[in-house]
Amino acid sequence: MEGSAAIRPEQYGIEGEQALRKSIGFFKSLEKEGDAYICRGNKGNAAIVFLTDDVFRIKIFQGTHADLSTTPGVLPQVSEAEVKTQENDAQFIFVTSTIRLIIDKSNCGFLIEDLKAQTIAQQNPVSWDARGQLSATYEMPKESHFYGLGEKTGFLDKRGERYTNWNTDVYAPHVPEIEALYQSIPLLIHMHGEHSYGLFLDNPGRSDFDMRSSETTFSISCATGAYDIYFINGPRLKDVVSRYTVLTGRIDLPPKWAIGYHQSRYSYMNQQEVLELARSFRAKKIPCDVIYLDIHYMDEYRVFTFDPVRFPDPEGMMAELKSLGMRIIPIVDPGVKKDPKYKAYQEGVRDNHFVKKLEGDIVLGEVWPGISAFPDFTEDRTSEWWGDLHRYYTELGIQGIWNDMNEPALFNESKTMDLDAMHGNNGKPRTHEELHNLYGMLMSKATYEGLSRHLDGQRPFVLTRAGYSGIQRYAAVWTGDNRSFWEHMAMAMPMVLNMGLSGIPFAGPDIGGFAHHASGELLVRWTQMGAFFPYCRNHSAIGTVRQEPWSFGDKAEEIVRDYIGLRYRFMPYLYNLFREAATTGLPIMRPLLLEYPSDPKVTNLCDQFLLGKDLLIAPVYRPDTDHRSVYLPAGTWIDYWTGEVREGGRTILAHAPLEIMPMYVRAGAILAEGPLAQSADDVSEEPVTFHVYGAAASTGFESAYTLYEDDGVSFDYRQGSYSELSLNVVGGLKTVELNWSYDAANGFKQARKQLRFSFRRASFAASQVEGLQRLTAEELAAGAEGWLHNPSTDELLIQVADRAEGGKLVITI
Ligand code: GLC
Helix, strand or coil: CCCHHHHCHHHHCCCCHHHHCEECCCEEEEEEECCEEEEEECCCEEEEEECCCCEEEEEEECCCCCCCCCCCCCCCCCCCCCCEEEECCCEEEEECCCEEEEEECCCCCEEEEECCCCEEEEECCCEECCCCCEEEEEECCCCCEEEECCCCCCCCCCCCCEEEECCCCCCCCCCCCCCCCCEECCEEEEEECCEEEEEEECCCCCEEEECCCCCCEEEEEECCCCCEEEEEECCCHHHHHHHHHHHHCCCCCCCHHHHCCEECCCCCCCHHHHHHHHHHHHHCCCCCCEEEECHHHCECCECCCCCCCCCCCHHHHHHHHHHCCCEEEEEECCCEECCCCCHHHHHHHHCCCECEECCCCECEEEECCEEEECECCCCHHHHHHHHHHCHHHHCCCCCEEEECCCCCCCCCCCCCCCCCEEECHHHCCEEHHHHHHHHHHHHHHHHHHHHHHHCCCECCEEEECCEECCHHHCCEEECCCCECCHHHHHHHHHHHHHHHHCCCCCEECEECCCECCCCHHHHHHHHHHHCCCCCCEECCCCCCCCCCCCCCHHHHHHHHHHHHHHHHHCHHHHHHHHHHHHHHCCCCEECHHHHCCCCHHHCCCCCCEEECCCEEECCCCCCCCCEEEEEECCCEEEECCCCCEEECCEEEEEECCCCCCCEEEECCCEEEECCCCCCCCCCCCCCEEEEECCCCCCCCEEEEEEEEECCCCECHHHHCCCEEEEEEEEECCCEEEEEEEECCCCCCCCCCCEEEEEEECCCCCCCEECCCCECCHHHHHCCCCEEEEECCCCEEEEEEECCCCCEEEEEEC
C-alpha cells in the first residue's frame, strides 16, 4: 500500500515558476572600482573586468562589493586592456581595439560587436528563480555551430544537444543521452559565420548548457554560486582556444616517456605478472614505456601501500623494470580506508585533513577499500600533506601517478559525496554542492605538486579521470570507463577533439575499450587510431578477455606492433606538438575545422582528424571494412603509405585492408621521423629523418619546419637547455634548396651523428646533390655523407653530418 510519499509535493513543480523569475532590473549607474566597472542595478549588480582587449569577465553580484576572486581553474591575470567607456540614456558602451560591449541599461542584456558593428554575441538578461538559480539565454543564429565543453558524448558539433557539468562516475555505457561524464569544462565555443567566441562560466557547481530547447537561443545556467562568465573573442577558433588557455593555463611539457605507449589492466595481479608482462614487451619488440598498477597492488586498497603477498618486493620489481626501460604508474584514489591502524587515516584524522559535515563529523562513504574518508583538497595544507605522501612512491623510483574515482565517486545512490559536506576552502567554507567539480582537479594538482617536490628535477606525470577547467596544468585525462564497442571507438574522436578545443590537449580513451570484450579486429583498428592520439594507453576491465597486443594471434600482434612502432618513429613530430600545445594552447589532435574553419564540409566532421596541421588520420571504426571515405580538405595531399598525390577539396575512397589505416600528409609539410625505439628513453645515435612532402620540382614550393628537442625528462629546458633546428626548403624549376641551422642560443645537443632528408615521388631519379656522392645502402647505413635514390619508392634520401653550424644543400634535377 502506498503511503503519503506517493503524493510528495516536489513532483508537481512550483506553480507559476516562470512568474517567480527575477532579473537584475535596470541599471542606474556605472562606477570604476580598481580594474572593475561596476554597473549598479535596482535588483543586482554586474562587475565587468576587461583582461585584454578580447577577453572580459562579467560577474553578477548582490550587495555593495563584488568578490572578484576566481576558482583555482583561472590563473591570476593582469588586466592589460585599453578600454574607452561611453554612456547614453539607454546604454553603457565599452570599446577596446577589437570589440564593443554594449550594455542595455533597461535590463542588463548585452551585445558584443566587432568594430564594423557586426554582432558577435548577444546575451539576454540574466535572471534567477526563487532559489537563486541563475540563467541567461544567448542569441543563436541559424548558422550556429558549437564546440568545446570538454569530455562529452555525441558528435563534434554540439548544436541540438544539452549537457550538464557535474563530474560523474558513469560506468553505464557512455551513450549520447548521457549529459554528464567525469570532467566538467564549462567552456562553450559558438561559431557562426566568420565569428567564433567562447563563453566560460567559472562555476564549479552544477551548470547546464542547453543548445537544444530553443530554435533561436541557447542558454547557460547554474544551480549554485555566481554567474561569473568570461567572454573570449575570436574571431578565429584558434584565437578562442589560445585565449581560453591564457585564462586557465596550458600543459607543462610532459616527460617524453608519458607520450609513449602505456599498458594497463584492472589489474595486473602480482609482481610476477607485471615483470612477465614487461619482459614480453621487450621479447616481442613491441615498444612500451609504462605498465599500470590498478587497485590490486595495494594492501586491501589502502593508498600508499603495497600488498605484501602480491607485491612482496616492490624495490626488486622496480629495479628489474628499470633495467628493461619500463616505468610504473600506480593508481591512487582519494578514498582513505577508515582504519585506526593505518597511517594515512590516522594522520588525516589527527591533523584534520578530511572533509567533514558542518556539525563536525568526518564524511565517510564506501569505495574500494570499504568505508573511507576523503581529503579536503580545497585546503592548501591538506593538498601539501597529500602531495608529500607520494614520497612513498617517488622513493621507489615512481614518477607517474594515476588519479581515479576523483569526481569523487562513492558507492551510493548519488554516486558522490553528500552535497552538504563542507569544504574548508582556505578559510572561505563552501558546501560540496558548490565546489563538486573542483575535487578531481585539486586532487591532481596536489599530486602533481607533490611529485614535483620529490622528483629531484624530473618531470612528473599525472593521469586523471575527473577534472575542471585548468586540469591541463596538472594532468593528462583519459576518458573513463568506455567499452569494447566499435561505437565507443568512433565516439573517442569527437570527445577528445572537443577536449582539445577546451584546453585539454593531452587526452585519450582506453584503447581496445575498458568494459565488455575486445576482438582482434577491434584491437587492431583501435590501436591504429590510438597510436595517433595524444595519450595512448591500452586498458581493460577485470573479467573481460585479455587485450594485450599479443592476445589475438600473430597477425593482430604484428599490426599492433607496427602501429605502436609508428608512434615511436613519429615521436619527434609528436613531441614538437606537445611543445606547441605548451606554448600556444593549441590542441595536438585537431578537428579539420580548426585548420579549415571556412570549409562547410568540416563543421561536424569527426571520424577523421589532424595530428598537428599536417597529418590527416582516417581510422577504420567499423568491423569487416576494407574501404572508407576520406574527406581531403583544399590543397594537395600525399598518401602516407603509397606516396600517391591526391587533390583535396573532395571526398575519396581509401582502400584500407586490416593492416592499413589511411593517412595523408599535406603537401608542403615536413614531418620529422626518428628511429624505432622500444621506449622513449632509448637515446639513440640514429639520425632523425625530415620527410619533405610534395616538393616536386615546381616553382614556388616553399616549406619550413622547426624541430624542438630537449632531454625529455628534466626541467632544464626552462633554463635554455633545448635545441631548435630550423629547416627551410625552396623548390625551383631545376633545383631544390635546403637550408638548416640550429638556434645558437640554446644549449642542448642530441646524441645522433647524422641528419637525413627524404623526398618522395618527386622524380629525382637523375638528380645530383651538390657536393655529395651517390651512396650504396650499406654506405648510408654506415653513416657516410651522400645520397641515394630508391627506385621502388621513388625516394631520394640524403644524409649529412649533424653539425652545430647547420648547412645548405642544392639538389639539381
Ligand atoms: C574505475 C576506473 C578504471 C579502473 C577501475 C578499478 O572503473 O575508471 O579505469 O580500472 O576503476 O580501479
